[in-house]
Amino acid sequence: MKPAISDKKESNQEMSVQDSAPEIGEIIEASSTADINANDLEMLGLLEKKVRWLSSWTIHNANHLRPKRDGIKVGGHQASCASMTTLMTALYFNVLRPQDRVAVKPHASPVFHAINYLLGRQTKEKLENFRSFGGAQSYPSRTKDGDQVDFSTGSVGLGAAVTNFAALTQDYLRYKDMLPKDETPGRMVALVGDAELDEGNIYEALLDTWKHDIRNVWWVIDYNRQSLDGMIDAHLFRIIGRFFRAVGWNVITIKYGRKLHDAFAKPGGKSLKKWLNDVPNDIYSALTFQGGAAWRKQITSDMDGDNALASLLGDYDDDQLHDLMTNLGGHCMEAVLSAFDAVPNDKPTVFIAYTVKGYGTPLQGHKDNHAGLMNVPQMDAFKLQNNVADGQEWDLAAGLDISADQMRDYIAKAPFNDDAPRNKSAKHITIPEMPYARTETSSTQEVFGKILNELAKMKRSDLSDRIVTTSPDVTVSTNLGGFVNQRGLFGREELADEFKERKVPSAQKWIRSPSGQHVELGIAENNLFLNLAALGLSHSLFGERLFPIGTLYDPFIARGLDALNYACYQDARFMVVATPSGITLAPEGGAHQSISTPMIGMGQPGLTSFEPSFGDELAAIMGWSFEHMQDPDGGSIYLRLSTKPLSQPERDLSESEKTEIISGGYWLRKPGEDCKMAIAYCGAMAPEAIAAWEKLSDDHPGLGLLAVTSTDRLYNEWQDLERARLEGKADGKMAHVENLLKPLASDARLVTVIDGHPAALAWLGGVRGHAVAPLGVNAFGQCGDSIALYDHYQIGTEAILRAAKRWD
Structure with a gap:
């Protein structure tokens, strides 16, 4: 029985704080606010404070206390971390389940490490050596940080987009009955910086995965309205929301926190809300840095003559007013938890969470804070603010009003914290001899297609049943057609080939069904490599091995090179078949002829490249490659193939000759x-x-x-x-x-x-x-x-x- 999935035609639910739609405050009151008990809010608030402190201190220790042997700035992103602490605390200590998978925005890496330190999955020594050799990595890394990381991030945009393809991989496995029927699907969660949405690969991924009707994806956008060098356009949130709605996502906007909503309900509150909705991002950020007195002066100047508003502001001293004006939704635990609880179905959901970059630190709101670091006097004041005594900087409960044991007991109850390894394992698949039959003349591309076609004909074969092919709209021209004819295209619903149904002659049978084994993509090489990355991590993410094979024209590796590098950096296991290659693709001209790709194959870590001449060589290499993709010390494969027909040698390769070919x-x-x-x-x-x-x-x-x-x-x-x-x-x-x-x-x-x-x-x-x-x-x-x-x-x-x- 196939998984019960809600109808794709179901209307989206938008939850927004704009005047034309319900506000998050109203959602809170109308949804499950009662389920957020006072103890949870108190404990999560304490954890949030501790996470903010630990992430800030980790960066400070690396830059100001640890000896610098080479004099080079270590760096870190204290402000980018601070804007994410509420959201990440809510997720990891309340919302996430063990089967959920998370891609953490690169610059929030210290927050991620701090959370894992509290969960007992990270050591103090690793934090002390943040960005040092053998220490916690600058950006979350599956291969360097180990078991705690679900998806590596670093090259912005790719970490977010890969969650879509991980959801597609999970759907693929579910429809093949490879995952336990009684297990609730995991949510693929991306924690995304708003500036990451400048990356074009984001939108390529959204479009391609929309076609596959993916489910169980959450993107949480840290909408702090600052980028590396300046401010985000004030109306970007509208464009973001419209785009996500256009590709079928639920959109939930978390703009204001409980304190602001309470203020809005008082006399003068509507004027305060109007001012907040209208204030430009750069002015809001500057006032955030300047503090309460500046807030009061600016608002009263802009809203001169509004006595009710002036009276409302008079109810707050400067510190209280600053606290009120920075009470955005992304920093209100109640609003955040209610938003996560408000997700209506398993459709992809994006949360636009308004935050302050540098929230709660001396850097908050300043336009230069992206790579800024608290200096020693600022850190001393921040330490005092957090009630952390000298020598207790790494202590679990230092500065909090509870004991370490109370904190440990609460953390132990977090649904996410099951102590099981994050990385799963899959059984080894026996690889048969590749079915190669010599012909008088043949090209390596042709032999590749024939071998796959013969593998596809093998019924009840572990290898054949676990091969999944994918390509950016070049299936036929890269010789995948035979395999697809045999095994079909993957889709949630049955879709007949109308040409076949109407008896129109065609060499290709494009029958789409849940049992199909080819994932069709549009012309987007980044998506090809992100799809290969997700499919190639299926053994680790979901405990079931797949053998992903992706094809594209060889020169267009360069178009997806960032995503290819990203896939290899994660230690994903796949085979990329790049064909046709070289200037031998003569009539196509320079735009389709590859030159530097052999150097890419030699230089890319985690990817072993081959360029065989003859069919028997290719058969030996492919057999070895399927084993190499399973080897703990193995990796991915790159085959540079040609459409040039060559006379095939008459020979039976010995095992020693095959070994030399593979070597x-x-x-x-x-x-x-x-x-x-x-x-x-x-x-x-x-x-x-x-x-x-x-x-x-x-x-x-x-x-x-x-x-x-x-x-x-x-x-x-x-x-x-x-x-x-x-x-x-x-x-x-x-x-x-x-x-x-x-x-x-x-x-x-x-x-x-x-x-x-x-x-x-x-x-x-x-x-x-x-x-x-x-x-x-x-x-x-x-x-x-x-x-x-x-x-x-x-x-x-x-x-x-x-x-x-x-x-x-």
Whole structure:
């Protein structure tokens, strides 16, 4: 039985504080306010105070107390932390459940660490070493902070957007009956800075995931109306709300707290509310920094003659007035809890929470506070304000009116705090031999499609059933069509292929259903890599392993490179198949021809790149890749494939030959004794290199022909070993590339050729000190056929011959 999901056509519920809609105060009174008991409000208020203190002190300790060996500013974001403390305290100590997953806005990392310290998931030593080697990370990191982090953040916008794709992944698993039926789905929660909404990838993600009708997503926007360098436009909240409503989200605005709502109900209160609604963001922030007297002067000047308002202001001294005017909804625990409780259904929900940047600190409201730090006198005053004695800065209950045991008892009852590991594990999936059948000629892209098609035909196969493919609108042109025809597109509802239903001839069967295994995306490479990131974390987030395979044109990796890096930084496990590649995609011209991508494959941590020439090589690599995606020390895979048809060798690869292919290279033509020259090639350049070898071999006895299947594996293994040698830990071990080049004479020369940047192979000369003539492409491509372009960019057979004969 499929999960019961509410109808997509159900109308959105907007909860706003604008005059045209209900206010959060009215929502509080009309909803479950009675469930927020006084003890919870008191304890959460104390926890909020402690979290604000700990996050501020963690940053202060790192910048002002801990010794600086290099003199470089450590940094941190005390103001950005302070604006989030109420919201995060409410979530972690009252609202969140163990199955919920959270992406914390990057600059609130110290708040996150402080909360985990209180939960017992973070150590004092890690906090003391915040932003230091081995300490708590500047931004939450799955790989460096460990089990407590659900989603890494840092590159703004991506952490928010990935929650949408995590919700899509959860839905995918639920519809495949891979998750327990009796478990309530987790909410994928993003804590978002308002300036993050400047990032375009946010809106790409909202549009693409709207098409999939995702559920169980919350975005909590810290609407403090300040960015790094200035103020947010005063009307941005309207645009934000409209956009989210347009893509089907519930919108809940939390603008004013209980104290302000009580004031609004008094004589003069309507005028006060009107002033607050109309005051520009920069004036509000300046007054927040200046304090009570400035508030009084500005309001009475702007509302001159309003006796009721003047009388209302007279009821408050300066400190009380400042406290009132900064009582925004995002800092009122009652308003925040009521807003979270008011979510009407499982549809995506965004909370626009009005906050003060730097709330409760000496930095509050100042336009320069983003990277600002409290100086020592300011921290001394802040410490006094928090009643924290010297030497008690890290104590659990210092400055509070309760004991540490009382605090621990309350924290232990938080629904989120179940002491279970946040990272789950999944069973190992046995990988069968890849179903490769040789044909006379074939391209690596074609072989990739055929292998997937054959895997799709395997019924009741753990591997096949757990493969999920995705692409940014290039499914057919990247050879995923066969797999999709066999396994279908994923969707919540059954949707027939109208062309098939109407008996219109078509090679593709686009049948959408909950059982489908292809997630269709629009033309947005950022979304491809965010989707791969979420799918590639399914084993850790949800305890069920998937094998995500994403395809795109090779040059467009650059369009999604930030998201690819982000996915790898999280240690997500996926296979990205980039095809077609290089200037071999000749008629398409420079806009579709890739040049630098081999260097991306070599340089991207967490991603192992391959560029095979032949189908049997690709089959061996794919089999290894599915294992590597499961290895605790493994990672993701990048296959750079081509549409260029090559004559396929007639051979049965031995296990040792497969090992060499997977290790990065092998001798297609072994060098003879005292070999003075060798040609090394990669990928689509195999025919040109083979032809050159055949023309040169008579005059150069022992000429070697080296097939490089992974510049990445060859180079990085060699470099890792070089570093080990510097530390005296190599134990005489030789890298695979060193063993490959060992038969060459010390004065031998290399000609290298690749359909990409020549530096990807030029480094081979540095392994054993050989001279190198590196051929490749280091300029933008253009239209033509491959023969003309190979000649123009000097990577064809004649160019190889010229490079070799230059040394004769």
